[in-house]
Amino acid sequence: MIINKIIGRIEEQKILQARLQTTEAELIAIYGRRRVGKTYLIRTYYEKSLVFEFTGIHSANTKTQLENFKEILQALTKSKVALAIPANWLQAFSMLTAYISSLRKNQPAVLFFDEFPWIETPKSGFLKAFEHWWNTQASRMPHIKVVICGSAASWMIDKILNNKGGLHNRVTQTIRLLPFTLGETESYLKSRNIILEKYNLLQLYMTMGGIPHYLRNINPGESPAQIIDRLCFSKDGFLKNEFKNLYAALFKNSQHHETVIRVLANKVDGLNRNEIIEECGFTSGGTTTHLLNELEESGFIASYVPFEKKKNDSVYKLSDEYSLFYLKFIENAKDNGSGAWLRQYNTAAYSIWTGFAFEAVCLKHVLPIRRALGIEGVLTNASTWRHNPGKGEEGAQIDLLLDRKDQCINICEMKFSNTDFVIDKKYAAELDKKVNVFRKETNTKSTLFLTLITTFGIKQNEYYLGRVQNEIDMKDLFN
Numbered sequence: 001m002i003i004n005k006i007i008g009r010i011e012e013q014k015i016l017q018a019r020l021q022t023t024e025a026e027l028i029a030i031y032g033r034r035r036v037g038k039t040y041l042i043r044t045y046y047e048k049s050l051v052f053e054f055t056g057i058h059s060a061n062t063k064t065q066l067e068n069f070k071e072i073l074q075a076l077t078k079s080k081v082a083l084a085i086p087a088n089w090l091q092a093f094s095m096l097t098a099y100i101s102s103l104r105k106n107q108p109a110v111l112f113f114d115e116f117p118w119i120e121t122p123k124s125g126f127l128k129a130f131e132h133w134w135n136t137q138a139s140r141m142p143h144i145k146v147v148i149c150g151s152a153a154s155w156m157i158d159k160i161l162n163n164k165g166g167l168h169n170r171v172t173q174t175i176r177l178l179p180f181t182l183g184e185t186e187s188y189l190k191s192r193n194i195i196l197e198k199y200n201l202l203q204l205y206m207t208m209g210g211i212p213h214y215l216r217n218i219n220p221g222e223s224p225a226q227i228i229d230r231l232c233f234s235k236d237g238f239l240k241n242e243f244k245n246l247y248a249a250l251f252k253n254s255q256h257h258e259t260v261i262r263v264l265a266n267k268v269d270g271l272n273r274n275e276i277i278e279e280c281g282f283t284s285g286g287t288t289t290h291l292l293n294e295l296e297e298s299g300f301i302a303s304y305v306p307f308e309k310k311k312n313d314s315v316y317k318l319s320d321e322y323s324l325f326y327l328k329f330i331e332n333a334k335d336n337g338s339g340a341w342l343r344q345y346n347t348a349a350y351s352i353w354t355g356f357a358f359e360a361v362c363l364k365h366v367l368p369i370r371r372a373l374g375i376e377g378v379l380t381n382a383s384t385w386r387h388n389p390g391k392g393e394e395g396a397q398i399d400l401l402l403d404r405k406d407q408c409i410n411i412c413e414m415k416f417s418n419t420d421f422v423i424d425k426k427y428a429a430e431l432d433k434k435v436n437v438f439r440k441e442t443n444t445k446s447t448l449f450l451t452l453i454t455t456f457g458i459k460q461n462e463y464y465l466g467r468v469q470n471e472i473d474m475k476d477l478f479n
Helices: 010-020 038-045 062-077 089-101 126-136 153-161 182-191 198-208 224-233 242-246 254-265 273-280 286-297 321-330 348-364 366-373 425-442
Strands: 026-031 050-055 109-114 144-150 173-176 301-304 315-318 380-387 396-404 408-415 447-454 470-473
Touching: 010 026, 010 038, 010 173, 026 038, 026 153, 038 050, 038 109, 038 144, 050 062, 050 089, 062 089, 089 109, 089 126, 144 153, 153 286, 182 198, 198 224, 198 321, 198 348, 224 321, 242 321, 254 273, 254 286, 254 301, 254 315, 254 321, 273 286, 286 301, 301 348, 301 380, 315 348, 321 348, 348 366, 348 396, 348 408, 366 396, 366 470, 380 425, 396 425, 408 425, 425 447
Parallel strands: 026 144, 026 173, 050 109, 109 144, 408 447, 447 470
Antiparallel strands: 301 315, 380 396, 396 408
16 A cells, blocks of 8 residues: 555555554654654554654653643543643553553554654653553554654664663664655655756755755746745745754754764765864764764765775765755855845856765765666675875775676766766866776776766767766666
């Protein structure tokens, strides 16, 4: 059963359906960054089976959370007698058990706890009470399906998935909800009667990513420039001040997370852990590792293991399109209002941004790239590579390598252009250098295929022929 009101999320819907049909109690944990559509997915897919929904209140104390819990139960039970506010969470879950015990047991009953981390206020005892309730009550009811959801991805992982106490190994299903892909973004906007060419869609994706809550603010009949002007540069633009709330709502001491984001926004090639520590002025140790993990699990940065290296050598890159766009163009914008974005075209800052943003989009769409190359079924490791030259040596960097089990490697170059991309003599020499330095420094025996990923394709000239083995354009990224 795939519900038509949900765009994309095909695998997630299959998982939710499978868990709904089991003859055992289920504890499903779903996490993902703010505004990515977690709540909508659960409410919509489980609409007919949802019997209880409780949402944590940000920064509210325990008394307020318990009062809210009571109000929800009061509305569900439709009791004419006012329920008492539970004295603590143990009592609250006892009340919840009484409520669900009154429901029919021959059909699935979904209980949804949204913004789960916000409920666990200091000294509230909520998580311990929840553990006790699950282990002694809910887990013994085969028809009960409990969904817990949170935007604070690192909290969900630390406190729930890696729980060492009463919830250890109790979660029966984990779902990490990611932003829409380009293809899903196109389908979502079409469902809202917004029809744009792929180049226009790519521009919007490079600005705000595949975040459903951002995309829902796009209106039919507007050009990308009009959309970006209105959302990012007008006085009341929805995305004009989103950055100020984005990290603070997810992380404690969010200024450290913002520092990392700001540093990576200026480093197109990415940084390893030690370089981040140095650039940010952090001290080495587990704190930085934990901070990077929080940002990565929340979808703001991505790590890439360099070719023939280990995870400890990972390079981190900024992967959140909106954060990059905000820091490059919105934060210190002197030009606002109608036409502000159009006036950014043909500037050096615009050119640098498009190159960085397009590369980030391609790195998120490795599966469509593999599909376009006809290697979807071939075991492939996607990685990066860079050679820092010594004295008298040539350096080189490759942002995407597809190391294939069939003894071939695709060396991928990504180039954004508003027309057919042209390889000139200078760039041809640069491509040759990358391939030659890579072969020399890695001593690889694999066949190397130079692969260019562009927007509108490549003009075939003397520098293209015999040099480029594979060509992919933006249409392939939508598949």
